[in-house]
Amino acid sequence: MCSIGISDRTATAMANQIKEYSEDAMRWVFKVGAQSEWYVFAATMAGLWLLSVIGSSSDLLTHLFIGTVMSMSVPVIWLKYDDKIREHGKRLHLHSKRFYSLIDERVLQKLKNKVKVNSPRKEKKVE
Known part of the structure; x- marks a missing residue:
């Protein structure tokens, strides 16, 4: 029987990297949404939300x-x-x-x- 696993150190490093990427993405989203044309950002978010609602129906x-x-x-x-x-x-x-x-x-x-x-x-x- 073969088992595959990762060490705690690798899992922690991966989790920290994912957390860092998600924080950078949220900072970028805030910068685009709040500092530049926020109405374009809001319209884009509304359009993507509507697209996801339609997409989930079929x-x-x-x-x-x-x-x-x-x-x-x-x-x-x-x-x-x-x-x-x-x-x-x-x-x-x-x-x-x-x-x-x-x-x-x-x-x-x-x-x-x-x-x-x-x-x-x-x-x-x-x-």
Whole structure:
């Protein structure tokens, strides 16, 4: 009977190395998320979370099949209905602008009026 094992020293060294790598990764994630464009980071995390939720609902073969069918049908549909797709896109863009201005007018402006933001005060020079 053959048994394979590692020494305590090797296991401890490996655990310390993994801990160091994970801490470095967390520092990098914090640096990217907090110091640079945090909204891009948040959107990426939300997208990856959504992708993981969708991915956990079925297996890899199903996703490969769906990806293959989509990659073969979407370009053909785009070439055939390009003008209609762009027209609907422009219409959707106008509706979203109108909806945002309506929300801005009714909700956001009322919130801005209720919450007073401390603006920097201009100091007068005393001579």
